[in-house]
Amino acid sequence: MKRDYHDIWGGGLLAALGLAVAAWAWSSYDFGSLRRMGPGFFPTVLGGVLAGLGLAIALPAWWRAGKARPLAAPEAAGVLAAIVVFGLLLQPAGLVPATVLAVLIASAPAPKRGWLWRAVLAAVLAALTWAVFIAGLQMSLPVWPWSR
Amino acid sequence: MTTLDGLIAGFEVALAPSVLIYSLFGVFLGTFVGVLPGIGAMAAISLLLPLTYYISAEAALAMLAGVYYGSQYGGSVASILLRLPGTPQSAVTSLDGYPLARQGRAGVALFTAMVSSFTGSILGIVVLVALAGWLSGMATKFGAAEYAAMMVLGLVAASTIGAERPAKALAMVVLGLILGCVGTDLNSGVQRFTFGQTQLMDGINLVALAMGLFGVAEVIGNIRTADLHGRPDRVPLRALLPRADDLRRLPGPILRGTSLGSFFGALPGTGSTISSFLSYALERRVARQPERFGKGALEGVSAPEAANNAAAITAFVPTLTLGIPGDPIMALMLGALVIHGIQPGPMMLEARPEMFWGLVASFGLGNLFLLVLNLPLIGIWVSILRIPFRWLYPAIVVFVCLGVYSVRGSGFDLMAVAVIGGLGYLLSLAAFNPALLLLGFVLGPLIETNLRRALLISRGDLMVFLERPIACGFVLATAALILASVVGALRRQSRPVP
Numbered sequence: 006m007k008r009d010y011h012d013i014w015g016g017g018l019l020a021a022l023g024l025a026v027a028a029w030a031w032s033s034y035d036f037g038s039l040r041r042m043g044p045g046f047f048p049t050v051l052g053g054v055l056a057g058l059g060l061a062i063a064l065p066a067w068w069r070a071g072k073a074r075p076l077a078a079p080e081a082a083g084v085l086a087a088i089v090v091f092g093l094l095l096q097p098a099g100l101v102p103a104t105v106l107a108v109l110i111a112s113a114p115a116p117k118r119g120w121l122w123r124a125v126l127a128a129v130l131a132a133l134t135w136a137v138f139i140a141g142l143q144m145s146l147p148v149w150p151w152s153r
Numbered sequence: 154m155t156t157l158d159g160l161i162a163g164f165e166v167a168l169a170p171s172v173l174i175y176s177l178f179g180v181f182l183g184t185f186v187g188v189l190p191g192i193g194a195m196a197a198i199s200l201l202l203p204l205t206y207y208i209s210a211e212a213a214l215a216m217l218a219g220v221y222y223g224s225q226y227g228g229s230v231a232s233i234l235l236r237l238p239g240t241p242q243s244a245v246t247s248l249d250g251y252p253l254a255r256q257g258r259a260g261v262a263l264f265t266a267m268v269s270s271f272t273g274s275i276l277g278i279v280v281l282v283a284l285a286g287w288l289s290g291m292a293t294k295f296g297a298a299e300y301a302a303m304m305v306l307g308l309v310a311a312s313t314i315g316a317e318r319p320a321k322a323l324a325m326v327v328l329g330l331i332l333g334c335v336g337t338d339l340n341s342g343v344q345r346f347t348f349g350q351t352q353l354m355d356g357i358n359l360v361a362l363a364m365g366l367f368g369v370a371e372v373i374g375n376i377r378t379a380d381l382h383g384r385p386d387r388v389p390l391r392a393l394l395p396r397a398d399d400l401r402r403l404p405g406p407i408l409r410g411t412s413l414g415s416f417f418g419a420l421p422g423t424g425s426t427i428s429s430f431l432s433y434a435l436e437r438r439v440a441r442q443p444e445r446f447g448k449g450a451l452e453g454v455s456a457p458e459a460a461n462n463a464a465a466i467t468a469f470v471p472t473l474t475l476g477i478p479g480d481p482i483m484a485l486m487l488g489a490l491v492i493h494g495i496q497p498g499p500m501m502l503e504a505r506p507e508m509f510w511g512l513v514a515s516f517g518l519g520n521l522f523l524l525v526l527n528l529p530l531i532g533i534w535v536s537i538l539r540i541p542f543r544w545l546y547p548a549i550v551v552f553v554c555l556g557v558y559s560v561r562g563s564g565f566d567l568m569a570v571a572v573i574g575g576l577g578y579l580l581s582l583a584a585f586n587p588a589l590l591l592l593g594f595v596l597g598p599l600i601e602t603n604l605r606r607a608l609l610i611s612r613g614d615l616m617v618f619l620e621r622p623i624a625c626g627f628v629l630a631t632a633a634l635i636l637a638s639v640v641g642a643l644r645r646q647s648r649p650v651p
Contacts, residue, residue: 011582011583011584012318012321012583014583015321015580015583015585016321016324019324019328022328023327026331026346029346030345034338034343034345035341035343038613039608039613039614039615040608040609040612040613041609041613042340042601042604042605042608042609043341044338044340044341044343044345047330047334047601047604048331048334048345048346051327051330051331051334052331054327055324055327055328055331058320058323058324058327059324061320062318062320062321062324074582074584076582077373077374077376077377077578077582080373080376080377081373081575081578084369084372084373084376084546084550084574085369085373085571085574085575087547087550087554088369088550088553088554088567088570088571088574089567089568089571091551091554091567092554092558092564092567092568092571093564095554095558095564096564104551107547107550107551107554108547108548108550108551111546111547111550111551112543112546112547114376115376115543115546116376116377116543117541117543122544126544126547126548127547130547130548130551133548134551134552134555138555138559142207142559144555144559
């Protein structure tokens with residue numbers, strides 16, 4: 006039996022999230038009344054609506070064939086890791102090391118092999134970010150680990 | 154202020170070097186990203202949002218608007234040459250543009266797209282000026298109930314009209330509304346969904362959300378596929394010249410496309426994508442030989458291009474006169490205005506006329522740049538299509554990081570971008586539209602405030618939404634849209650799966 010798993014998972018997770026939001030808002034914030042809406046009113050109602058919509062997405066998908074789209078897991082891991090590493094390195098190590106490392110990590114899942122083009126790209130982008138953000142926009146960022 | 158006075162004042166603003174240079178930059182950059190398959194106008198505008206902190210409000214809006222209509226032109230270049238729409242608005246253009254390119258008439262198709270876009274934009278500006286004055290007069294009759302009802306109508310229209318699965322689109326809007334609740338409640342001062350994180354007290358950062366959803370998620374989704382397309386042939390300048398019988402075909406489709414585009418652009422919730430699809434359908438219906446469509450009919454390039462550019466301009470009508478963004482791109486524009494402490498709305502036309510007229514003038518100038526620039530630069534855009542995506546996307550990632558970091562120098566925002574980008578990729582993998590999430594996010598606080606105010610005035614009586622005629626009209630239209638999409642979904646369900 007073929008099912009539309011994207012919609013089952015997507016709808017199901019949204020329904021669960023909606024319920025959680027509604028429950029949290031209902032128990033933690035004052036609901037108020039129609040006349041004086043409290044801070045809990047809007048999120049509680051919205052959470053309920055999202056739960057309903059999530060079910061409306063997930064339930065029909067159970068009896069329907071869906072097109073499977075492959076998850077680009079290595080690509081996602083590379084790009085997200087590059088952002089996290091950049092964020093962690095920028096202050097302690099400076100702009101140039103953070104950029105070089107982020108470019109190397111982000112370009113790792115690219116479909117072309119070889120390290121030379123990756124190294125050249127990292128060097129070019131480090132120079133470019135320095136030119137735009139330090140020389141051009143005068144952002145106050147450390148450039149090297151020892152420059153502060 | 155009469156229209157003429159306004160235009161004179163407007164050109165004074167728009168011709169100021171600081172505004173002019175950013176408008177030019179926006180048009181150029183917009184065309185650049187529009188040409189690149191894999192990143193669209195949303196990503197480009199999100200990337201430029203941090204830069205708007207450093208420049209004046211007029212320059213910021215002129216630049217972002219330039220990116221918007223520039224990207225539409227750039228998108229049609231990729232559509233025509235490679236059948237690879239850079240933006241959803243230009244997907245229709247590939248239906249007849251690509252066959253034309255295969256017949257060796259790519260130059261004529263590009264020329265048609267350029268002239269139709271330009272004419273559509275200029276006529277759209279005329280409509281914008283006419284409608285804005287009338288609507289901001291109307292808007293003084295708007296109370297909180299009308300605002301709340303109109304915004305809900307806009308959200309429902311954006312997610313149901315033309316959507317394949319309205320429930321999924323609506324779910325994205327509601328998720329956006331919920332994310333808009335995060336942070337300090339303006340009315341009671343209560344911290345909602347912050348879980349003790351002080352960085353969340355001001356709410357989720359718009360720049361981080363937009364960059365995560367569009368920059369990061371789009372990059373991830375395109376790494377594997379973006380380089381699989383072929384390389385386009387070079388287009389010599391002389392090939393752009395149309396024949397006399399080509400020119401005779403254009404005025405009708407341009408006028409029909411512009412009318413449709415101006416109308417649907419100004420309507421909140423519908424925008425340039427829908428107008429370009431509708432105007433293509435209309436051209437096929439009025440054509441004497443409808444069988445030519447899909448095989449290289451110039452009308453099939455001209456009408457949608459005129460429509461989507463006219464819609465891109467008139468979409469500013471509700472944004473500037475009512476403060477209600479009609480589509481996700483306008484939501485980002487509104488965000489940029491709010492960054493500068495300007496709350497668009499009916500008062501803006503009176504309180505800051507130079508802002509409004511300056512924008513009108515800069516739209517005109519920007520489109521002129523687009524026409525003048527792109528004729529000689531067409532060779533550059535074609536060679537951009539030859540750059541492999543693997544060289545571009547690491548640069549995009551680094552620029553996203555620095556852009557987000559520059560807003561408030563916080564590493565927390567970068568972690569947020571990574572999380573939002575991952576979730577955004579999963580959403581688009583499961584065919585949920587993240588643009589609607591952003592629209593809900595921007596409108597959420599506005600809807601909550603107006604809803605609360607309307608019910609406070611009416612002492613909790615929900616009938617206020619039906620007793621006031623304008624609000625009642627919005628509520629009935631919303632109900633009709635929901636009913637129509639429920640009926641449509643049930644009908645699809647009963648049809649056997651092929």
